[in-house]
Structures are given as structure tokens and as C-alpha cells.
Amino acid sequence: xxxxxxxxxxxxxxxxxxxxxxxxxxxxxxxxxxxxxxxxxxxxxxxxxxxxxxxxxxxxxxxxxxxxxxxxxxxxxxxxxxxxxxxxxxxxxxxxxxxxxxxxxxxxxxxxxxxxxxxxxxxxxxxxxxxxxxxxxxxxxxxxxxxxxxxxxxxxxxxxxxxxxxxxxxxxxxxxxxxxxxxxxxxxxxxxxxxxxxxxxxxxxxxxxxxxxxxxxxxxxxxxxxxxxxxxxxxxxxxxxxxxxxxxxxxxxxxxxxxxxxxxxxxxxxxxxxxxxxxxxxxxxxxxxxxxxxxxxxxxxxxxxxxxxxxxxxxxxxxxxxxxxxxxxxxxxxxxxxxxxxxxxxxxxxxxxxxxxxxxxxxxxxxxxxxxxxxxxxxxxxxxxxxxxxxxxxxxxxxxxxxxxxx
Numbered sequence: 001x002x003x004x005x006x007x008x009x010x011x012x013x014x015x016x017x018x019x020x021x022x023x024x025x026x027x028x029x030x031x032x033x034x035x036x037x038x039x040x041x042x043x044x045x046x047x048x049x050x051x052x053x054x055x056x057x058x059x060x061x062x063x064x065x066x067x068x069x070x071x072x073x074x075x076x077x078x079x080x081x082x083x084x085x086x087x088x089x090x091x092x093x094x095x096x097x098x099x100x101x102x103x104x105x106x107x108x109x110x111x112x113x114x115x116x117x118x119x120x121x122x123x124x125x126x127x128x129x130x131x132x133x134x135x136x137x138x139x140x141x142x143x144x145x146x147x148x149x150x151x152x153x154x155x156x157x158x159x160x161x162x163x164x165x166x167x168x169x170x171x172x173x174x175x176x177x178x179x180x181x182x183x184x185x186x187x188x189x190x191x192x193x194x195x196x197x198x199x200x201x202x203x204x205x206x207x208x209x210x211x212x213x214x215x216x217x218x219x220x221x222x223x224x225x226x227x228x229x230x231x232x233x234x235x236x237x238x239x240x241x242x243x244x245x246x247x248x249x250x251x252x253x254x255x256x257x258x259x260x261x262x263x264x265x266x267x268x269x270x271x272x273x274x275x276x277x278x279x280x281x282x283x284x285x286x287x288x289x290x291x292x293x294x295x296x297x298x299x300x301x302x303x304x305x306x307x308x309x310x311x312x313x314x315x316x317x318x319x320x321x322x323x324x325x326x327x328x329x330x331x332x333x334x335x336x337x338x339x340x341x342x343x344x345x346x347x348x349x350x351x352x353x354x355x356x357x358x359x360x361x362x363x364x365x366x367x368x369x370x371x372x373x374x375x376x377x378x379x380x381x382x383x384x385x386x387x388x389x390x391x392x393x394x395x396x397x398x399x400x401x402x403x404x405x406x407x
Contacts, residue, residue, distance in 0.1 A: 034258060036258070038261055039362065041264075044365060047367070051367070051400065053398070056398055059098075060074065062390075069096075071087060073091030073120070073335060073389075075090040076124040077384050078124050078132075084105065085100070086124060091335060093120065094107050095109050116149055119138045120324075121135060121136040122136070122137055125166045127166055127169070130146075130147035131145065132147070137161050138331050139331060141155060142155040143155075155202070160178070161175070164229075173237050178193060178212060179222055180222055184216055184217075192212055192214065195239065196229070196237060196250065210256075226243070230297045238297060238299060240293075246259060247357065248260075249305075249361065260361035264309070265310075265311060265312060274286075292313065292314075295374055296375045298376040305359075306357075306376055306378065307355045307356075309353055309366075310353075319343070322336070323335070344390060353368045371385070371390075372390045374386050381399045
């Protein structure tokens with residue numbers, strides 16, 4: 001559904017030059033068998049990246065009167081082989097299915113604890129048969145539904161699982177938060193926890209890899225090791241860290257292939273600055289210095305890795321966040337967006353850009369965005385960017401290779 005307010009131009013060509021930039025824009029070395037890449041700011045092409053994006057449409061609108069497109073805290077999107085689009089409408093505890101031309105088809109799910117029922121589900125994926133995989137960590141499960149929404153199987157999981165992608169038949173890739181459990185003493189006693197697990201449809205862990213880093217305190221360890229996950233058709237797993245300047249590629253057997261950084265427009269330092277105790281709190285809060293480094297990741301059919309990266313940090317008077325309450329069994333009973341009203345209602349911003357890396361971790365360049373960006377999904381030549389809070393919208397773009405890219 002095309003938005004009514006502040007309509008964006010129908011075509012968004014973000015290519016700023018059709019020439020190659022001679023550059024030693026990165027340095028690399030081999031360390032313990034892992035390729036370490038340090039990319040310079042802007043990468044090889046900067047904003048002259050030989051890729052253009054064309055805005056196709058917006059899916060969902062906070063002002064719409066059509067209930068089928070009135071999303072509440074949407075979280076994810078998937079496209080099946082017929083081109084049908086599935087929206088994980090988390091705040092409405094449902095999945096909305098649309099045809100390729102955005103005709104509403106059906107709804108799967110409702111709020112509850114039974115089969116095909118959800119409680120603020122987080123992630124969505126599809127297999128080649130059209131089966132639907134839904135991560136519902138507040139109910140400690142991944143539900144597998146058939147193409148008409150009937151439950152096939154429920155996979156028990158840890159509530160700390162944050163992200164999920166189907167890696168191959170019978171195997172799911174998930175990443176996990178540490179929770180506020182891991183301080184240095186526990187890590188020394190039990191070892192460094194792993195951030196990625198490959199689980200079967202019984203919930204059993206087949207492989208785990210990607211070590212967390214110890215920053216000294218349990219809260220900073222949780223936040224500094226928070227990752228977002230993507231996979232490609234060859235079974236590789238990619239991790240980007242929310243507040244650490246790092247992008248990693250792993251093989252499906254857990255082998256670490258490369259790790260990449262890039263120069264940012266702000267400090268990428270992560271540090272524990274101290275502790276403070278609020279009135280009535282039994283546990284002191286840690287004072288952490290950090291900046292957000294990425295908020296979304298996806299891989300295209302050419303195995304290029306796309307990241308949502310801030311141009312700058314959000315100012316204090318621009319803050320928008322989520323507030324929730326916990327009920328019995330750890331289920332979320334309420335979730336809503338809170339923060340600065342004017343910023344929440346805004347639809348245009350200079351905060352975000354896309355960064356594109358080649359399959360070897362080399363930063364190719366960047367594409368500025370003019371709207372908010374919380375999550376990234378790529379299907380064939382289509383790129384979907386979610387604005388979760390301000391417009392409850394997925395922006396759908398077409399990825400276009402320019403003549404320069406084909407030279």
C-alpha cells in the first residue's frame with residue numbers, strides 16, 4: 001500500500017557517479033586461518049556505488065483505514081516462490097499474506113498459546129514447500145505451519161534466541177543473547193558462550209560457534225554481543241553486531257571465514273564506565289559507553305552483504321523505544337512504542353544508510369536512505385526495509401545493476 005503522507009519519489013536513484021574509484025580502501029591479513037579485513041570509510045566506490053535502488057512501493061501505513069495493512073510493530077517479511085508476500089505483524093500477533101500485486105489473501109494466527117497462535121513473534125521464514133517458520137521466543141518455541149496455516153510441528157527453544165533462518169531442510173540457524181547472566185567469573189568457570197547455534201526440529205543443538213567477547217560485566221556482555229543474523233543459499237551464516245563494529249562470515253560447520261570492520265562517522269568504542277543503583281532496585285545497572293553500529297543485515301543473490309548503518313547517532317530528543325510488560329511464564333503482556341512524539345511521527349530522516357560488502361568482506365560502498373530503517377530483507381532483486389515504529393511500513397526497492405557494475 002502506497003503511503004499517503006510525505007510521499008517519496010517513485011524512483012530513488014542513489015548512484016552518484018558512473019566511474020570507478022581507484023582505491024586501496026581496505027587492508028587484510030590472515031590471523032589463525034581467518035581473513036581480517038579493515039575497510040576504509042566509504043569503501044571502494046563510496047557513494048559512487050555501481051548499484052541503484054528504485055522505490056517500488058510501500059507496504060503498510062500507520063494512517064491506513066484498511067485493517068489488512070494496518071500493522072502494529074511489524075517484525076519480518078518473507079516471499080514465497082510464487083511471489084506472495086508474508087508480513088509478520090507482531091503487535092497484532094498474526095501473519096498477513098498478500099499476492100504479488102498486494103491483494104490481501106489471508107491471515108494466519110492470533111494471540112494465544114495454542115497451535116498457530118502467537119505472542120509478539122519475532123522472526124519469519126519460509127521453505128521451498130511454502131511451510132512457515134515462526135520464532136516466538138516469549139513462548140519459547142518455533143512453530144512450523146503448513147501453507148494454509150495448520151501446525152506441523154513445534155520446536156522447543158531457549159527464550160534467549162533472537163533471530164532465526166532456515167539453513168537447510170531440517171536445520172535452523174539461530175543466534176542467542178547472553179542475557180544478564182554472564183560476568184567474567186562465570187565465563188572463567190564455564191567458558192566463553194557461543195552466539196550461534198544450529199538446531200534440528202527437535203530443538204537439539206547440532207553445532208554452535210561464534211564466541212562472545214568478555215567486557216567485564218553481565219549487562220555490557222549482553223549488549224556488546226547482541227547480533228543480527230543472515231544466511232545465503234550456500235549455507236553460510238553472517239553476523240553483524242549492534243554496538244560493535246564487526247561483520248563476520250561463517251561456514252555451516254562453524255568455520256570462521258572472515259571478519260570485517262569499516263571506519264564509521266562516530267566512535268565504535270564499547271566500554272563499561274561504572275555502575276549505578278536506582279531506588280528500589282536490587283541489582284545495580286551498568287553504565288555503558290557505546291554507539292549503535294548496525295541495525296539490519298541481508299545477503300543478495302550475488303552473495304553481497306547489505307547492512308543498515310547509522311550515518312550518525314540518534315540525539316537525546318529523538319529517542320524512540322519499546323516498552324513492555326511481562327506476565328506469567330515470561331510472556332509479554334503489552335508492548336508499545338514510546339519516546340519523543342514529534343520524532344515518532346516523522347517519516348524523513350538522515351540517520352541511516354546502506355553499506356554493501358562483497359562476498360570476501362570488502363566494503364564496496366554506501367547508499368544513503370531518507371527514511372527510518374530497522375530491518376532488512378532481500379528476495380531476488382527486491383530489497384525490503386522495515387520502519388517498525390514511525391510508519392509501520394516496509395519500503396520495497398528494486399536492486400538495479402548499473403553499466404559500471406557490468407564492466
